[in-house]
Amino acid sequence: MQIISGTAVAEKVLEECRREIAELTAQGRKPGLAVVLVGDDPASRAYVRSKDKKCRDLGLHSVKLELPSTTTQEELLAHVQALNNDPAIHGILVQSPPPKHIDEAAIVRAIDPAKDVDGFHPVNVAKLALEDPTGFVPCTPLGCQRLLIDAGIETSGAHAVVVGRSMIVGKPMALLLMAKGKGGDATVTVTHSRTRDLAAITRTADIIIAAIGRPHFIKAEHVKEGAVVIDVGINRVDDPTTEKGYKLVGDVAYDEVAPKCRAITPVPGGVGPMTIAMLMANTIKACKQA
Numbered sequence: 001m002q003i004i005s006g007t008a009v010a011e012k013v014l015e016e017c018r019r020e021i022a023e024l025t026a027q028g029r030k031p032g033l034a035v036v037l038v039g040d041d042p043a044s045r046a047y048v049r050s051k052d053k054k055c056r057d058l059g060l061h062s063v064k065l066e067l068p069s070t071t072t073q074e075e076l077l078a079h080v081q082a083l084n085n086d087p088a089i090h091g092i093l094v095q096s097p098p099p100k101h102i103d104e105a106a107i108v109r110a111i112d113p114a115k116d117v118d119g120f121h122p123v124n125v126a127k128l129a130l131e132d133p134t135g136f137v138p139c140t141p142l143g144c145q146r147l148l149i150d151a152g153i154e155t156s157g158a159h160a161v162v163v164g165r166s167m168i169v170g171k172p173m174a175l176l177l178m179a180k181g182k183g184g185d186a187t188v189t190v191t192h193s194r195t196r197d198l199a200a201i202t203r204t205a206d207i208i209i210a211a212i213g214r215p216h217f218i219k220a221e222h223v224k225e226g227a228v229v230i231d232v233g234i235n236r237v238d239d240p241t242t243e244k245g246y247k248l249v250g251d252v253a254y255d256e257v258a259p260k261c262r263a264i265t266p267v268p269g270g271v272g273p274m275t276i277a278m279l280m281a282n283t284i285k286a287c288k289q290a
């Protein structure tokens with residue numbers, strides 16, 4: 001059984017990024033990423049800080065905009081517009097979720113698609129479906145695909161079952177796996193909460209992508225011998241033995257599933273570190289295409 005280390009692959013991706021950033025900077029084209037946070041949600045704040053730190057670490061130009069929770073839709077749109085017009089900024093990300101009074105879909109649509117490094121703008125969603133390589137693919141599924149490629153998992157002709165159909169993970173993941181070329185060409189089944197007899201379907205999978213948001217949901221009974229399992233889930237569960245009183249677990253019951261697998265990603269240290277690495281890679285791509 002192979003444990004696919006997202007930490008190791010992310011390091012590799014970030015090393016490539018570091019080299020490319022140095023080259024672009026030497027040409028006077030330093031890539032720039034702006035992360036916008038509205039409100040004071042502690043988890044979002046922590047994400048934004050770690051993105052900003054990673055950018056600076058790699059030599060990327062980083063702008064961190066922390067706006068109060070009272071920021072209006074119009075004010076936020078004005079900030080996005082200013083970033084759209086700023087030539088030093090190649091990637092814009094508005095941290096989700098914004099406060100309730102903000103129309104998130106409208107904000108996403110206001111971002112210049114050429115700077116939408118999250119890949120959530122309708123133009124980029126369409127480009128993914130059209131297999132247009134100039135588009136931006138959401139970072140988490142892009143990271144999952146990179147993990148499969150790096151681990152030498154053959155996706156061509158494989159039956160991949162994606163559990164979850166969100167716009168952030170499940171749906172783009174399915175599109176990536178069914179696209180032509182490396183890390184694609186799979187036969188894809190997408191499942192969700194209305195799927196009947198999920199285990200019967202996942203048991204036919206050569207590759208399972210679990211993006212459900214329920215701790216330890218995928219059990220041994222869901223997985224056939226020799227399957228590859230990518231666990232996207234990040235769930236907080238109470239654990240009084242830890243200092244914080246909780247720990248992070250995936251959507252897969254790792255201990256019972258791993259022995260059946262040809263390869264599996266752990267949580268933490270699997271998909272998680274890939275997401276931020278692919279965000280850096282997308283920002284460099286945006287800079288090169290600018």
Ligand code: NDP
Pocket residue numbers: 140163164165166167168169170191192193194195198211212213214232233234235251271272275
């Ligand atoms: P969503 O809640 O948006 O989507 C969850 C999906 O799982 C839905 O499509 C839902 O179906 C499906 N689902 C829920 N219950 C079941 C069930 N009983 N059987 C089958 N399918 C079910 O979550 P996300 O896609 O945003 O995230 C999924 C997980 O990945 C979460 O744990 C999240 O924390 C994690 N995540 C991790 C990231 C990383 O960097 N590693 C990044 C993003 C997310 P339906 O559509 O019918 O409701």
